[in-house]
Amino acid sequence: MPPPVGLYDPRFEHDACGVGLVCRIDNHPSHRIVEQGLEILRNLSHRGACGCDSATGDGAGILLQNPDTFFRRVCDDAGIALPPAGAYAGGLVFLPTDAA
Secondary structure, three states, rough: OOOOOOOOOHOOOOOOOOOOOOOOOOOOOOOHHHHHHHHHHHHHHOOOOOOOOOOOOOOOOOOOOOHHHHHHHHHHOOOOOOOOOOOOOHHHHHHHOOOO
């Protein structure tokens, strides 16, 4: 093991067995990024990164560029006016199912 340096201490090497990140720094949308993210998820399934542990909230997520053309078409059909591309965001929220 390497010696401790700055904030790094090899005693903590056991804390996390895996993290995966994929991005395109040229900001070009590509379905390949999604495919690679899913491949990472499959490779990390041994650590529970599958969103199936409702007690701890451990899981996985993916951040995607908004598909503006799709959103614009669907929102236009629904009578919703969107601001210019890049000036809005979308999100997914999981709320309790118990009405009380």
